[in-house]
Amino acid sequence: MKKVRELTPKKIGLNAWSNQFEKISVEIIKKYKYYNNNEWGIYLSPPATFMVYGARELKRLKFDNSFEALRMWGFVFNETERLFRARQINKKVIATMGDLGTVPVLVLSFPDCVPFYPECLWWTPFFKESTDLLDTASKLGLPEATCFSRAVASAFYKKSYFPKPDLIIASTGASCDDYSCVMQNVEDMGYDIMWIEIPYRKSLEFLLTRPKQQDLEKTKSGLVYIKKLEEYLVKEYHKIWQALFKLTGVNNPHRFLETIKKVNRLRSLVLEIKRMNSEADIAPLPALELMTIEFGNLYGYADFDEWVEIVQMIHDMVKKRVEKGIGVLKKDAIPIAWVTPSADPYLLNLVEDLGCRVVETEYVINQAMVQIEEDIEPFRALARSFINASLIGSTEERVKNIKEKIAKKLIKGVLITNMLGASHCSMETRIIEKLLDDVPVLSIDVPAPFGITQQIRTRLEAFVETIK
Amino acid sequence: MELIGYSCSYIPVELLSLTGLKPYRLLHGDLQLSQKGERIVRVDACPLVKSNLGFVFENQKRFACIIGSTGCDMSRRMIEAIKFTTSIPVYIFNNPRTDNFEIFSNEIDMLIKELEHFFHRKFDKNLIHQESERIENIRQNLRQIDARRRTNPSLLSTATFQKIVISYLQGNFGDIKSEIPEEMSYKPRVYLLGSPVSYESGPIIELIEKRLRICGDFNCGLSRALYIKVVEKTIEGLKQAYFKQPPCIFKRPNKGLYEYVEKDLKETKSTGIIAFVLDYCDNFDFEIAKMEKRFSLPILKLKSDFSLQNISQLKVRIDAFIEVLASYRGGIV
Numbered sequence: 001m002k003k004v005r006e007l008t009p010k011k012i013g014l015n016a017w018s019n020q021f022e023k024i025s026v027e028i029i030k031k032y033k034y035y036n037n038n039e040w041g042i043y044l045s046p047p048a049t050f051m052v053y054g055a056r057e058l059k060r061l062k063f064d065n066s067f068e069a070l071r072m073w074g075f076v077f078n079e080t081e082r083l084f085r086a087r088q089i090n091k092k093v094i095a096t097m098g099d100l101g102t103v104p105v106l107v108l109s110f111p112d113c114v115p116f117y118p119e120c121l122w123w124t125p126f127f128k129e130s131t132d133l134l135d136t137a138s139k140l141g142l143p144e145a146t147c148f149s150r151a152v153a154s155a156f157y158k159k160s161y162f163p164k165p166d167l168i169i170a171s172t173g174a175s176c177d178d179y180s181c182v183m184q185n186v187e188d189m190g191y192d193i194m195w196i197e198i199p200y201r202k203s204l205e206f207l208l209t210r211p212k213q214q215d216l217e218k219t220k221s222g223l224v225y226i227k228k229l230e231e232y233l234v235k236e237y238h239k240i241w242q243a244l245f246k247l248t249g250v251n252n253p254h255r256f257l258e259t260i261k262k263v264n265r266l267r268s269l270v271l272e273i274k275r276m277n278s279e280a281d282i283a284p285l286p287a288l289e290l291m292t293i294e295f296g297n298l299y300g301y302a303d304f305d306e307w308v309e310i311v312q313m314i315h316d317m318v319k320k321r322v323e324k325g326i327g328v329l330k331k332d333a334i335p336i337a338w339v340t341p342s343a344d345p346y347l348l349n350l351v352e353d354l355g356c357r358v359v360e361t362e363y364v365i366n367q368a369m370v371q372i373e374e375d376i377e378p379f380r381a382l383a384r385s386f387i388n389a390s391l392i393g394s395t396e397e398r399v400k401n402i403k404e405k406i407a408k409k410l411i412k413g414v415l416i417t418n419m420l421g422a423s424h425c426s427m428e429t430r431i432i433e434k435l436l437d438d439v440p441v442l443s444i445d446v447p448a449p450f451g452i453t454q455q456i457r458t459r460l461e462a463f464v465e466t467i468k
Numbered sequence: 469m470e471l472i473g474y475s476c477s478y479i480p481v482e483l484l485s486l487t488g489l490k491p492y493r494l495l496h497g498d499l500q501l502s503q504k505g506e507r508i509v510r511v512d513a514c515p516l517v518k519s520n521l522g523f524v525f526e527n528q529k530r531f532a533c534i535i536g537s538t539g540c541d542m543s544r545r546m547i548e549a550i551k552f553t554t555s556i557p558v559y560i561f562n563n564p565r566t567d568n569f570e571i572f573s574n575e576i577d578m579l580i581k582e583l584e585h586f587f588h589r590k591f592d593k594n595l596i597h598q599e600s601e602r603i604e605n606i607r608q609n610l611r612q613i614d615a616r617r618r619t620n621p622s623l624l625s626t627a628t629f630q631k632i633v634i635s636y637l638q639g640n641f642g643d644i645k646s647e648i649p650e651e652m653s654y655k656p657r658v659y660l661l662g663s664p665v666s667y668e669s670g671p672i673i674e675l676i677e678k679r680l681r682i683c684g685d686f687n688c689g690l691s692r693a694l695y696i697k698v699v700e701k702t703i704e705g706l707k708q709a710y711f712k713q714p715p716c717i718f719k720r721p722n723k724g725l726y727e728y729v730e731k732d733l734k735e736t737k738s739t740g741i742i743a744f745v746l747d748y749c750d751n752f753d754f755e756i757a758k759m760e761k762r763f764s765l766p767i768l769k770l771k772s773d774f775s776l777q778n779i780s781q782l783k784v785r786i787d788a789f790i791e792v793l794a795s796y797r798g799g800i801v
Binding site (some may be wrong): 140141142143172173174175176177178180181182183184187188196206209226232394395396421424426427429 | 507508509510512513514517533538540541542544545546547548549551552557558559560562564565566568570571574578582583585586718720721722747748750751753754755756757758
């Protein structure tokens with residue numbers, strides 16, 4: 001174990017990880033477990049294990065060589081098993097869909113309730129290097145030119161990626177259409193869905209006149225919104241609370257406050273990791289791990305407590321690396337921002353191999369990054385945190401942070417990853433390109449598994465040459 | 469400036485009309501306009517949205533403002549694209565997707581305040597009553613015209629009906645006449661549903677109606693807006709009527725749409741369905757398989773980007789569809 005920790009940070013493949021893993025003692029392996037279960041909760045294993053289980057893309061990917069990253073990957077790839085285990089031990093498995101990061105805070109406030117996001121299955125076809133879920137979606141009648149999240153409908157249909165949820169909470173409204181349609185298809189398969197409204201965050205430029213000051217509010221990040229939006233969300237969250245109360249028979253507002261604190265701890269750790277990663281001379285963590293950490297904010301990969309500990313460990317490791325001035329990329333790696341998460345994780349590796357470093361991201365999950373206020377009524381606090389969501393407002397607001405960093409010359413280029421036919425991608429990308437025209441912007445359509453061709457590589461290479 | 473643009477049937481025309489401008493529904497579908505729209509959105513955006521953008525770019529000076537809605541995602545973002553590229557004042561109406569009347573009601577109140585303030589007019593009770601009555605009478609007239617194409621045999625073609633409806637959708641209320649020559653037809657009766665039929669879709673409708681008769685529809689470009697019935701001529705009455713209109717497919721859950729169409733299919737005695745689906749129109753594209761199962765009628769799916777280049781192919785498909793209709797009904801259509 002000690003030897004692993006002393007390694008110089010770098011990105012390694014599966015074989016190297018398997019060799020390193022041999023040096024980890026059984027005691028250490030047994031130390032980490034999900035749901036705190038000693039018998040079947042152990043999850044530490046080399047990434048090659050998951051490749052054997054079917055995540056074939058892992059053989060192409062390169063990972064951070066730290067023990068901390070190993071712990072993270074073991075946990076993340078264990079999620080399907082974890083969800084089925086949850087059902088076996090009588091936990092309630094709650095599918096939260098469409099809101100990305102806020103409804104789980106309510107779910108986690110109830111004992112033995114495990115939230116999970118089916119939409120995160122959109123990575124599955126890429127990790128598995130299989131078009132099976134996408135093909136099944138086509139057979140179900142879902143159009144091919146849409147977001148890869150259509151894989152979710154197939155997963156519900158196949159019933160083998162997660163147990164049948166005890167409750168499905170689907171948020172719809174001012175969000176992306178593709179996923180709203182996926183959720184509607186899931187309901188049509190016979191699943192009971194509780195629908196929640198996501199209202200539109202109307203910014204002042206989309207009003208004819210300026211409303212009275214008392215009707216407006218501002219998020220801590222500076223987004224102005226009409227107060228009523230908060231009220232709508234509070235009512236929706238109360239509905240969810242009642243549904244969970246009905247499901248569990250428990251109604252403990254104190255636990256809600258405790259959950260908010262726990263969620264805030266995770267969010268502040270992630271923000272700090274992002275900050276260190278962006279400000280350090282040498283990138284201390286690869287983009288692939290960083291994206292996985294950012295998405296963990298949504299629901300803690302179905303064991304929130306264990307996930308917080310994992311992120312704490314990574315945070316401490318990153319901090320040490322920064323202090324020592326060591327990292328995983330070259331010092332002269334070019335800082336770029338990434339807009340919209342890449343459905344194919346391999347792209348994150350590829351861009352780094354070509355000499356870039358991701359220092360800012362806009363993965364449409366801002367709502368899961370902000371601190372939930374702890375000194376106001378918790379439902380209102382939760383609503384306020386959600387109001388920061390990227391997809392419910394204007395494109396200009398969406399890329400505000402990136403614009404600011406470009407102005408400070410902290411970002412030299414922007415990479416946008418699109419899905420062909422996905423509603424917000426088709427409408428926003430050109431506007432984003434124009435809004436960020438102070439730096440080179442490359443927009444690419446993420447192809448289906450096996451689709452990263454020489455043409456895409458060449459475009460990425462040309463982009464890197466331009467910003468050099 | 470003569471027009472107040474709008475993009476969704478949930479936005480009350482009465483309120484827009486009270487500004488003294490023509491409420492002009494953005495419903496353009498022309499390939500050249502669409503290409504102009506691609507200046508600001510990607511090629512894989514909805515062709516209707518792209519065409520509307522193209523039309524607005526070309527006619528900027530005619531619009532006093534444009535009222536959009538959160539209807540579908542692309543439609544909402546279209547308003548943002550307009551704001552980004554023109555100086556036309558815009559407003560986005562938050563149309564809830566779930567059965568949330570409170571949001572809708574508040575949004576109407578807010579829209580009224582905005583319009584009153586922006587156009588320096590007061591929409592008092594009398595004005596609301598007068599305008600509601602005037603437009604309800606127009607819709608009633610249009611419903612009577614619509615009834616003629618729905619009868620069996622159908623007495624009016626949808627091609628003609630569309631031309632009349634366009635006057636309503638473009639705010640030319642005075643152009644709507646009730647005297648329409650009869651066009652009786654015994655052709656196979658089909659129902660049209662799907663993405664909005666645009667102002668420029670006449671040739672496609674005419675092509676369909678060379679062999680078939682469209683005797684009913686669930687379509688934003690045809691009769692959908694006519695089935696908004698304002699009973700009480702007040703703001704409250706407008707809210708109720710517009711909220712309870714035949715539900716849009718994007719409503720969640722969208723069973724209301726299916727119940728409405730199922731009932732209408734029976735009432736119009738339709739023997740088949742033509743689903744007109746625009747490229748990248750998720751809301752309809754995701755549901756065609758369900759519609760095929762649910763409605764138990766043959767469906768001809770026409771996918772369109774508004775180009776008419778495939779017109780010969782379309783003819784062949786319509787002919788084949790007629791054969792399917794015949795076989796489905798034991799040779800009788």
